[in-house]
Amino acid sequence: MYEVFFRKFNEKVALLPEEEEFLKQYLTPKKLRKKQYLLQDDDVCKYSCFVEQGALRAYLVDEKGDEHITAFALEGWTIADLSSFIRQEPATLNIDALEDCELVLISKSAHDELMLSMPKYETYFRILITDAYLALQQRTTNIISLSSEQRYKVFTQMYQSIFQRVPQHMIASFMGLSPETLSRIRGRISKKK
Amino acid sequence: MYEVFFRKFNEKVALLPEEEEFLKQYLTPKKLRKKQYLLQDDDVCKYSCFVEQGALRAYLVDEKGDEHITAFALEGWTIADLSSFIRQEPATLNIDALEDCELVLISKSAHDELMLSMPKYETYFRILITDAYLALQQRTTNIISLSSEQRYKVFTQMYQSIFQRVPQHMIASFMGLSPETLSRIRGRISKKK
DNA sequence: CCAAAGCATTGACTTTTGTCAACGACCGTT
DNA sequence: AACGGTCGTTGACAAAAGTCAATGCTTTGG
Structure with missing residues (x-):
């Protein structure tokens, strides 16, 4: 359980065994069937979602009812409506499963506690979001140019x-x-x- | 000197006077005249750039020679080719001044040292990049939808x-x-x- | 103070993309 | 084996955006 999660975590920040145990308390496993929602818009995004197995997508629905996919997530990736997660405001994104999934969830309160109590978690998150920013920047640049x-x-x-x-x-x-x-x-x- | 920088820093993470002094050692002031380059593509982005006063833009030049602006930065914002800065690889962006500017630079080596020696700097950067990610996400979403x-x-x-x-x-x-x-x-x- | 450069707008035309509809292939389910 | 659903492709047409060129206005630098 949590194999991929800890492998990816350790690639960014090396953890001691007891630190892994500590962190585990804050994690919630979840399975999702194909087509099920992890998040629907107007709900608040309560969890940051790490993908152990499977595939998901995030998308928004515009005025006309057309869907616009903003992100995919496969094994080893993290997905959420970050804006909604950070600010605990209603989400603009929907997230659903493209395949049957095994997920590792971190709730906002767990995230906040870890950020304060476990410096390595802050470092992990800092690297994660930096990578995400770089990827998004690249994608946006490609779209424009x-x-x-x-x-x-x-x-x-x-x-x-x-x-x-x-x-x-x-x-x-x-x-x-x-x-x-x-x-x-x-x-x-x-x-x- | 560094007024805006420390005001913005303290909004994210409150600093003690001695911490401000410590941090100051790692900062470099710089003035830039309108139209001057802060960064040209193929150079490595050596500095993260905080704007005390003035305005800059970041842009890339495509195959046809057309410019595509990816970001602006006004007082209180930070600008850089983050990909180049983090990885110390040649930049794809150009950055130049739209007005006469007063800047606060943080070199990559200063950034790395601060990241290790000053937890509050890591927190500052984490919040900075999270905000930048949210803004970019919003912008990209708007473009697509x-x-x-x-x-x-x-x-x-x-x-x-x-x-x-x-x-x-x-x-x-x-x-x-x-x-x-x-x-x-x-x-x-x-x-x- | 004048000449040059930069800028926003407009028109005519081309290219790109979207929209709507139809068709056939493939898939899983019953 | 038959069915409904999803998917990718194609054609004909409409809408949106880009391109090129010309114009007039403002800003700016010598």
């Missing part, structure tokens, strides 16, 4: 593990394109080769 | 302090639009009212 064809190529390489497991129309959504446009781009690229 | 007209309205409110000081074509770039398109959107909006 690349043509959709270049963007598809870059995303394909950058997120190959995701692209292999997720239907194409979700990738289109993640890239900010309609499914038809993505399909046409793929057509154009494969013709060229 | 809003029409350009809605986006302009949202950006206008969200970044009014920037919009007042920066030429419109830079705002267009920041929004991922051509200057002409932004001008037409503004035209449409003002007609409606």
Whole structure:
């Protein structure tokens, strides 16, 4: 239990056995079936969610009712509506399972306590959020500066593990394109080769 | 000297007078004239840059030579090519001054030392980067899910302090639009009212 | 104080993307 | 084996954004 979580944690900050035990008290395991919600918008995001096994997505629904995927999470990744989690305000994101999942949850109160009582947790979180920022920065930069064809190529390489497991129309959504446009781009690229 | 820096720092993490003195040793003041570079791409980003006074922008130049602004920074904000700063790899961003500036620089080595020797610095940075992540997330979400007209309205409110000081074509770039398109959107909006 | 540069706007046109609809393939379930 | 659902692709058309060029206005630097 919690294998992947502690492996990833130790990659960032090495823990002593007794520290692992201490930390374990604050963790909650959870299983989620495919299509189940972890979070629905307007609820407050009570947990930061680490993925031991499976895949999830975060998305928002706009005025027209269209879904826009903002993030995927596979094994070893953490997902949440961070804004809602930090501020304990209603979420704008929905999060649901794309596959059956095994998760490790950390509640906001556990997060706050750990932040105060366990400096290594703060360091872990600091590194986690820094990495997340860098990834998001990269993604945003790509969206702004690349043509959709270049963007598809870059995303394909950058997120190959995701692209292999997720239907194409979700990738289109993640890239900010309609499914038809993505399909046409793929057509154009494969013709060229 | 460093007034704004310490005011902002204390808003996040309260410092004792002797802690301020300690921290001061690691800070470097710098003045920059309008149009001067703080960072050019392919150089390594050696400093995290806090703005005491003035305004800067970060942007990247694509294959065609077009500029894409990824961030602005006014008084009280911090700016850097974070990816380059953290990993000490060549930068993809350029940073230059939009107005004459007074800056407070923290070198990478100072940053690393402070991270180890001064827990409050780690906490400061953790809060800083969390806020930056939330802002970037919000911005990215807006880009993906809003029409350009809605986006302009949202950006206008969200970044009014920037919009007042920066030429419109830079705002267009920041929004991922051509200057002409932004001008037409503004035209449409003002007609409606 | 004047010339040059930067800036915002507008028009005409092109390119890109979205939308709507139809079709066929594949999948799991019953 | 048959069914409904999801998915990816394609075509025809509409909407949005980009491009290029011209204009007039303001700012600025010598």
